Amino acid sequence: MLVWERPEPPDRPVPAPLNREQIVRAAIQLADADGLDAVSLRKVAAALNVGPMRLYGYIDTKEELLDLMVDAVHADIRPTGDGWREVLRSLAESTRRAAHQHEWLADLIGGRPQLGPNTLASGESVLAAMDGVDLDIVVPAVDAVNAYVIGAVRREITERRAERASGMDKTQWQVAFGPYLVRTFATGLFPALAKMVHDGPHLDADQTFWTGLDFVLDGIEARIAR
Structure with missing residues (x-):
């Protein structure tokens, strides 16, 4: 039992x-x-x-x-919204918020399915919002969103822990290691990386999270539209 x-x-x-x-x-x-x-x-x-x-x-x-x-x-992870896209965004947002409040959560999610009543209720909300979509799409779609959220959250929590351990925030770390990258890129061995660093967008944590999630949701929407 x-x-x-x-x-x-x-x-x-x-x-x-x-x-x-x-x-x-x-x-x-x-x-x-x-x-x-x-x-x-x-x-x-x-x-x-x-x-x-x-x-x-x-x-x-x-x-x-x-x-x-x-x-x-998971009592605080209760996805809501009109339609499957809003509900999946709500799932992502509430999971991320919970992990920011309880950093240890990032170490415990992502393995075997959790079977507690609050966790099951969260899953029920998501699947109910996707009623009418073929299960062959629903199952990998929800798995893809969960995988993205878990990976993104773990990266953010790892960054927080690194800041505490090193005493340097992200900007300070970049200043400290910037000269090394300048010397390395000057060799011409990594032109694609150099272009990304010099010309690519520099998004903050929130922008990075939501932009990546939209890529996942856009892919799900395209698959449903087929």
């Missing part, structure tokens, strides 16, 4: 009441502050001021706890 189906232990007359929601909320707060390495059943129990053994019965393993954390965040 998965954690979503398993009932919680009955209430007990103890000084510190406990339930799964409290456990998950405490775990998310730890992860938001210090990353997933800060999350363990022992640390969560300490944050709740209870003994570690109190958590068992509510949650059996750390993997279950991580699944519950991801599903809790």
Whole structure:
């Protein structure tokens, strides 16, 4: 029986009441502050001021706890809009916003499908918006959007982490490594890269994300139109 189906232990007359929601909320707060390495059943129990053994019965393993954390965040990922394109854009926007708020989410999405109720509700909203489109298009289309969003979000979070680790933001990094690129491009070995750096658009993170997403959605729209 998965954690979503398993009932919680009955209430007990103890000084510190406990339930799964409290456990998950405490775990998310730890992860938001210090990353997933800060999350363990022992640390969560300490944050709740209870003994570690109190958590068992509510949650059996750390993997279950991580699944519950991801599903809790998906309560805020509820795609809306008129038509499949607006709904897929809403899915992308809300997933990105959630990952910016909870950076650890980028480390947990993209693997096997999440099966929690909030995650399933999000998927239901997307598929319902594509009702009437052939499933042979719907399935790879939704997979393509999810793959794009996950990749883009992970890149953004990796950049954030690199800024913190190096103490340099993107502009400072470019200034530091600019002279190397100037010397390298002067060799004439990389003319296409040199043209891109000198003449190409320099988009900020938001522009990069939405432009790339529009490329994906335009491709889906063209395939549906066939």
